[in-house]
Amino acid sequence: MKIEVKCSCGEGDCPEWAIVELQGVVEVQPEYQNRLQNLEIGRLCRPSDQEIYNFTVGYHELTGSKVALKKPLLVLKKVKHSESDKSANPKSPGVELDVIGVIRHKVLFKTRPKALISKAQPAVREKASASASAASNQ
């Protein structure tokens, strides 16, 4: 079986995607479990002209940096052919991979989150998984 890896964007013209990577998982508060669409995860902030970033998720703040990937990542999309295509060429596996993007940089948060607590608030237990902000971005 042969699956073609295709690219319609052409060399040097592949749209760049981005990655924001952090340790652990972001847990969504139960009432938003089923309506994640458009929900804000957090705010990504670049406080100076260095490539240092803060990511504020709920009551947690992460500090990280933008790093260039040692090797690029390609974003591939599995495309299934329609039945009519298949009957035209019965030997075709009916699937091809389209290159739809390339990733060369990511904003990486390697450290555990720091709790943002004001004096008045009770201490929030720090854990690797930060809670997503409940505030939707409407």
Next chain:
Amino acid sequence: MEWQDALCRGAEAVLNILPNSSISVAYHPDFGPHNELLLLELDEKLLPDVLCQRATLRGQPDEDAVFCTSTKTYAVKFVGTSNSVFLIPPSSLSVLDEDPQYDTDKYKDRHAVASVIKIAPGNMELIEVAPMLDRLKLLLSENPLGLSDLSEIMLSADRERGGSVGLYTWDDLVEQIQASDTELKLGLEALSAVEINGYWRLVDEKCMDSVLNMLLNNAVLCEWSFNALSENEVVSMLESDGFPSQIVIHCLHVYGSKVNESLENESVWKLDERCVCAHFAKEILRGGKMKMETFLEEWMRKVPSRMRASLDMLEGKILTEKLGIETWVRAFSASSLPYNPRERFSILFRERSKWEWKDLQPYIRDLRVPGLSSEGLLLKYTRRTQPTLDADPIFSAR
């Protein structure tokens, strides 16, 4: 802190945050598992291959897929991560069939937003591997071309496709063999396969022997020079003897090389003394091992009188052993060995428990394992002993 321009969204927003500003990172309107989206890590130098559509994934449903560029083969490995990898497409992403709602004025006059389409569980990595050419030999051995097939080839230059058991076209082989196009071509060449009426075939030894003998006989009769055989002349002469042109040209290719394309579109071939002589040695030893003197005598008699046979031509083709005061010789061909290094060494050490380097080298020089030098190969699969400092090293099984 000031918010960035409203138009800046998606991956661009993340990659181009200005100092002293911030953006919102949110779930995309189409956020989901998106199993159809895969991440493939690959070397910068492979990018042109992929972006110019020269890459394919190959493999049978029961095999692990390999990734092939036009020249190389790579194993595909999935590497998982426990981190949360938020994948953010560019804002102009049309392939995901965005919710049209997303493009409404909802975000106008608001701050920049990067939308996460999926959380990637990991990515695929590529590891260069040797092409799986042992399977090629296996497939082509199912239905080798024999003498009895020759008349059929001459009758029907364009046989119906399909219905022929154990016959493979180039496209069939690409479907079945995990190797890049270049490696597959080299593999076919190494097996001395020939494309006849659209199918890649091995020609059995008896058949090759007949063609070669007919060619040599005609060379004597027609006083052809071994160094300047006219393709047209050879082909038309042998065709009248019942050999199809494809087989005749294949014979010239296996036992010789093309000298030049001369002016009138006529190819001229030169026979390779080493290949021809080795062929006769193989024919003589087909029956089993022989005493060296008997073998040499017969060999000298069999090779064409204009050629000179010498034992060094049989490197990687015969093994000699001393039994008492007598030396015996038998056929043992490097080209019959598998490409898989573990299997290859296992067969070699079953054949002989100890090898001197000069004997071993011809049987392993065509082994290529990416990431492993030939020293590395020996280290991995053999034990090396050297009785004294100036003695030749001996290799035995690990």
